[in-house]
Amino acid sequence: MLMPTKILVPTDFSEYSDRALAQALDIAKQYRSKVFLLHVVHEHVYSSAFDLALSEEAVREIKDGTTAWARESLKKQLDSFPEAKEVEVVTNVREGVPYEEILKEGKEKGIDLIVIASLGRTGIAKYLMGGVARNVLKGSKCPVLLTK
Secondary structure, eight states: OOOOSEEEEEOOSSHHHHHHHHHHHHHHHHHTOEEEEEEEEETHHHHHHHHTTOOHHHHHHHHHHHHHHHHHHHHHHHHTOGGGGGSEEEEEEEEEOHHHHHHHHHHHHTOSEEEEESSOOOTHHHHHHOSHHHHHHHHOSSOEEEEO
16 A cells, blocks of 8 residues: 655646645645655746847846745745645755656655646646646656646
């Protein structure tokens, strides 16, 4: 029987990610697991800045601003879940290709369960992200719980 001790929850701050986080927190409470909440800033955000011929300094400011926004958004997301205070939660922001960074985070942290939304953002972001959940499911060495 699966008794996870480390649960990874990738988030894009959508309502679907909120549902995945709620499920992960519920599981974590039950098994006294540690939750790792992760947001990945897609590398296209920065390559687009270079395409606009912005200076390296301007791109660095964009990176710093985006990372700060993501960290604050992680905090706000957690604050909307009172049960998050009952379990240990660690947040992290990475940059790169989302599914690759999720898999790297899982390996680096010794994750034994990934809880991820099967759907994500809508509109253009959905197409930039691609099949993140599908690729995580395909590449993961640990069980993956897909939520709706």
